[in-house]
Amino acid sequence: MEGRVLANDGLRRTPAGLASLNLRLGHESPQREAGHERKVQCELEAVAYGDPAMRLAALTEGATVGLAGFLERKSLRDPRPILHITEFEIKE
Incomplete structure (x- = not known):
């Protein structure tokens, strides 16, 4: 997925001392559906731990990045992804 950094909550540490970073990402792309092209837009919460968190913390809002990872529910009580x-990777 490719996205733009909309917000960065700042680098923190877990109780175990692992670097943690919460981000809000914006995504826009053209997609084909039923033979027609449409513009897809969404915002998504994201989190990174360890080395990716430390490197992402240095990015400014508006930076575009290519991302890989997985979706998980936010918490036991919050099923949002x-x-x-x-x-x-940082995109130019």
Whole structure:
């Protein structure tokens, strides 16, 4: 997935000392559906831990990144999805 950093909550540490970063990402892309092209837009919460968190914390709002990871529910009580970023690359 490719996204733009909309907000960065700042680098924190888990109780175990692992670097943690919460982000809000914006995504826009053209997609084909039923033979027609449409513009897709969404915002998504994301989290990164460890080295990816430390490197992502240096990005400014508006930076575009290519992301890889997985979706998980936000918490036991909140079933909304959150993207766990495991890899990323900065796009020019």
